[in-house]
Amino acid sequence: MDIEKANALATERMMEARPVLVGLGKAIDVVPGMRENLLLHAGPPITWERASGPMKGAITGALIFEGKARDMDEARTLVESGQIELEPCHHHGAAGPMAGVICPSMSVYILENKTHGNRSYSNLNEGYGKVLRYGAYSEEVLNKLRWMEDVMAPVLARAIDDSGGVDIRALLAEALHMGDEGHNRNKAGSIVYTTRLAPSIARTAPDPETAAQVLKFLGDNALSVLNPVMAACKGMADAAHGVEGSTVVTIMARNGTDFGIRVSGLGDRWFTAPVATPQGLYFPGFTAEDASGDIGDSTITETAGIGGFAMASAPAIVTFVSGTPRDALNATLEMYEITAAEHKYFTMPPLDFRGTPTGIDIRKVVEKGITPRVNTGIAHKDPGVGQVGAGLVRPPMAMFEEALVAYAETYGL
Amino acid sequence: MDIEKANALATERMMEARPVLVGLGKAIDVVPGMRENLLLHAGPPITWERASGPMKGAITGALIFEGKARDMDEARTLVESGQIELEPCHHHGAAGPMAGVICPSMSVYILENKTHGNRSYSNLNEGYGKVLRYGAYSEEVLNKLRWMEDVMAPVLARAIDDSGGVDIRALLAEALHMGDEGHNRNKAGSIVYTTRLAPSIARTAPDPETAAQVLKFLGDNALSVLNPVMAACKGMADAAHGVEGSTVVTIMARNGTDFGIRVSGLGDRWFTAPVATPQGLYFPGFTAEDASGDIGDSTITETAGIGGFAMASAPAIVTFVSGTPRDALNATLEMYEITAAEHKYFTMPPLDFRGTPTGIDIRKVVEKGITPRVNTGIAHKDPGVGQVGAGLVRPPMAMFEEALVAYAETYGL
Numbered sequence: 001m002d003i004e005k006a007n008a009l010a011t012e013r014m015m016e017a018r019p020v021l022v023g024l025g026k027a028i029d030v031v032p033g034m035r036e037n038l039l040l041h042a043g044p045p046i047t048w049e050r051a052s053g054p055m056k057g058a059i060t061g062a063l064i065f066e067g068k069a070r071d072m073d074e075a076r077t078l079v080e081s082g083q084i085e086l087e088p089c090h091h092h093g094a095a096g097p098m099a100g101v102i103c104p105s106m107s108v109y110i111l112e113n114k115t116h117g118n119r120s121y122s123n124l125n126e127g128y129g130k131v132l133r134y135g136a137y138s139e140e141v142l143n144k145l146r147w148m149e150d151v152m153a154p155v156l157a158r159a160i161d162d163s164g165g166v167d168i169r170a171l172l173a174e175a176l177h178m179g180d181e182g183h184n185r186n187k188a189g190s191i192v193y194t195t196r197l198a199p200s201i202a203r204t205a206p207d208p209e210t211a212a213q214v215l216k217f218l219g220d221n222a223l224s225v226l227n228p229v230m231a232a233c234k235g236m237a238d239a240a241h242g243v244e245g246s247t248v249v250t251i252m253a254r255n256g257t258d259f260g261i262r263v264s265g266l267g268d269r270w271f272t273a274p275v276a277t278p279q280g281l282y283f284p285g286f287t288a289e290d291a292s293g294d295i296g297d298s299t300i301t302e303t304a305g306i307g308g309f310a311m312a313s314a315p316a317i318v319t320f321v322s323g324t325p326r327d328a329l330n331a332t333l334e335m336y337e338i339t340a341a342e343h344k345y346f347t348m349p350p351l352d353f354r355g356t357p358t359g360i361d362i363r364k365v366v367e368k369g370i371t372p373r374v375n376t377g378i379a380h381k382d383p384g385v386g387q388v389g390a391g392l393v394r395p396p397m398a399m400f401e402e403a404l405v406a407y408a409e410t411y412g413l
Numbered sequence: 414m415d416i417e418k419a420n421a422l423a424t425e426r427m428m429e430a431r432p433v434l435v436g437l438g439k440a441i442d443v444v445p446g447m448r449e450n451l452l453l454h455a456g457p458p459i460t461w462e463r464a465s466g467p468m469k470g471a472i473t474g475a476l477i478f479e480g481k482a483r484d485m486d487e488a489r490t491l492v493e494s495g496q497i498e499l500e501p502c503h504h505h506g507a508a509g510p511m512a513g514v515i516c517p518s519m520s521v522y523i524l525e526n527k528t529h530g531n532r533s534y535s536n537l538n539e540g541y542g543k544v545l546r547y548g549a550y551s552e553e554v555l556n557k558l559r560w561m562e563d564v565m566a567p568v569l570a571r572a573i574d575d576s577g578g579v580d581i582r583a584l585l586a587e588a589l590h591m592g593d594e595g596h597n598r599n600k601a602g603s604i605v606y607t608t609r610l611a612p613s614i615a616r617t618a619p620d621p622e623t624a625a626q627v628l629k630f631l632g633d634n635a636l637s638v639l640n641p642v643m644a645a646c647k648g649m650a651d652a653a654h655g656v657e658g659s660t661v662v663t664i665m666a667r668n669g670t671d672f673g674i675r676v677s678g679l680g681d682r683w684f685t686a687p688v689a690t691p692q693g694l695y696f697p698g699f700t701a702e703d704a705s706g707d708i709g710d711s712t713i714t715e716t717a718g719i720g721g722f723a724m725a726s727a728p729a730i731v732t733f734v735s736g737t738p739r740d741a742l743n744a745t746l747e748m749y750e751i752t753a754a755e756h757k758y759f760t761m762p763p764l765d766f767r768g769t770p771t772g773i774d775i776r777k778v779v780e781k782g783i784t785p786r787v788n789t790g791i792a793h794k795d796p797g798v799g800q801v802g803a804g805l806v807r808p809p810m811a812m813f814e815e816a817l818v819a820y821a822e823t824y825g826l
Contacts, residue, residue: 199629204621205621211616219612
């Protein structure tokens with residue numbers, strides 16, 4: 001087994017994938033395997049019983065949004081009875097930030113990898129604070145989701161068509177030169193995205209005031225592009241999956257209870273371990289006591305070579321995840337120790353345009369005792385509250401060890 | 414004479430100035446002292462005879478635009494006969510990039526310094542390549558100017574009103590955290606600007622297609638915000654001018670033939686010397702042989718503490734001005750040697766959020782033998798061609814020496 005060759009192929013596929021945002025549609029209509037009684041969620045598989053507070057809150061909110069429940073009790077009954085099923089976003093080519101709950105009537109971005117043909121999906125970003133993905137589900141949260149679905153989604157769908165598509169790999173390459181790292185700091189990428197769609201929004205919206213509202217919502221939200229970016233990274237990582245003999249990680253994802261990874265050469269098996277709690281900076285009124293365990297599919301960004309791995313490009317991010325610009329630089333430098341490649345298209349000016357560390361190699365993680373760096377938002381541990389801060393976290397080493405043992409067994413080493 | 418105290422006051426005024434884009438109007442209607450037979454231009458005073466190629470080209474184009482000349486011969490006759498007069502933008506509270514020609518019927522941005530009340534002005538940015546400010550004046554150039562004036566300007570005027578104004582100091586502070594330095598790299602600032610105005614453009618444009626065209630023009634031009642930024646820097650520098658005893662530079666400007674400076678404590682006297690030629694990278698098909706002498710009022714950015722002085726924040730700029738990210742860092746570090754203050758609002762993440770070097774002190778320039786660093790576009794030396802590259806340049810030391818002698822005479826030192 002030539003592992004180096006397998007990893008070179010896997011990372012080549014990851015980097016050459018070119019996901020383009022090509023459309024927007026209802027999850028029920030476009031996400032493979034989506035069905036009326038299904039909710040998608042972040043991370044590896046989870047049950048109601050074991051679900052974290054923010055995951056329970058987001059499931060409740062999604063079922064209220066679908067008109068299937070009125071409160072958390074009804075939501076729990078539906079899920080525990082099996083009338084509503086839960087499956088990971090990642091089982092359906094999708095990735096969702098934080099709780100990552102995608103329900104049938106929610107609109108999702110559709111990305112197509114123009115190099116290898118695979119499609120990937122994510123929902124619309126709601127902005128900051130009291131939002132479904134952080135487990136909030138008050139009337140205010142639901143009303144915003146309804147506005148996004150009824151008003152914004154049709155405008156975006158037409159604008160994306162009219163624009164001819166948005167190349168998210170190119171957008172990310174640009175944003176990494178503008179102080180973003182693509183996970184927790186998407187400030188530049190979000191306005192590149194807004195600017196790119198703005199002419200089409202103005203041209204195709206039903207009326208000027210609606211165009212203005214959508215442009216304001218997208219432009220004011222420094223995370224507008226996070227979801228297309230996550231779907232793009234999902235498309236890249238999927239392209240790298242299934243390479244015989246490869247030890248490259250193709251999924252890292254958390255559901256608030258378990259962290260899970262998949263490995264290119266190890267098929268669809270999840271390797272999981274309990275999540276850690278992020279360390280970081282808290283919004284006024286909150287402390288580390290309030291933090292939920294690590295949650296979200298957004299670690300697909302680190303999996304694809306950006307996010308925490310590209311922090312050297314985003315020194316200003318330390319103002320909200322803590323640390324100093326030097327720490328940000330060191331985070332990236334450390335990640336070269338555990339990766340198989342340097343990215344061909346994602347380069348970092350502060351490191352003389354060196355490519356980002358790309359393709360986590362489980363062998364190196366275990367051998368060097370270095371786990372991946374992750375930038376993340378922090379959810380309140382209780383359902384219904386929302387975001388309380390942002391910070392840094394590492395996945396548990398146990399998953400990588402377990403994966404390496406499985407690799408040795410699978411390939412008879 | 415307490416020079417330190419005077420410089421502290423001058424730089425305090427420069428940094429506390431808060432120029433807000435409040436409107437757009439025809440130069441003839443809003444620029445103080447503008448008149449029908451006047452053209453404003455970049456740099457210190459100049460005659461037709463001594464004017465550089467790009468300056469002659471821009472003057473010709475402006476007079477064709479005004480319907481007063483049909484070609485360069487007619488333009489020369491008008492200027493040499495005195496029927497058309499030339500005066501620096503800086504004599505009218507304005508600043509114009511490259512040739513910086515502003516004619517009476519051209520629209521200008523109006524900025525108001527909310528701290529000290531002074532107003533400042535600049536024209537609209539035309540984008541790259543064959544453009545008036547680089548001395549091009551073909552039918553294509555003129556047609557674009559007419560579209561900008563007839564279609565874009567009214568839309569922008571209404572949008573700025575509708576937006577309630579754009580705080581350019583705040584925008585710059587944000588852009589410096591997104592890889593801009595505010596002079597040659599305004600990529601982030603330009604999309605922040607476009608995003609900020611987009612809802613108002615969509616809301617107030619006469620029809621959706623016009624809104625789309627204006628949004629595309631602004632969003633595709635990585636220098637859209639350069640002119641509001643220059644006007645903002647002019648407003649800041651003007652606020653620092655006229656402080657008794659101050660040795661801080663309040664204007665640096667070039668007309669393609671002469672470089673000129675003014676000093677806060679030395680009234681309205683220009684100190685001038687022949688310009689150098691920028692060193693840099695050239696567009697395909699052009700070489701250093703094609704370069705005009707240094708030209709433009711855009712050095713008002715360095716005067717106010719950004720541009721070449723903030724290069725540490727913009728490592729990616731080296732891809733178009735030459736050098737390495739380390740050079741960019743060193744450029745900023747060197748400028749601390751010749752400045753009086755560190756900016757309170759313009760901070761640079763790569764230098765641990767240190768304030769940009771602000772307020773060039775002519776004493777330090779002469780004493781240390783260090784002239785200011787300037788990032789600049791490079792015009793073709795012949796009229797009618799346009800931009801040929803971008804690079805770095807330094808102003809001549811002789812001006813600073815002359816200013817220092819004048820200072821000693823004025824204050825009897």
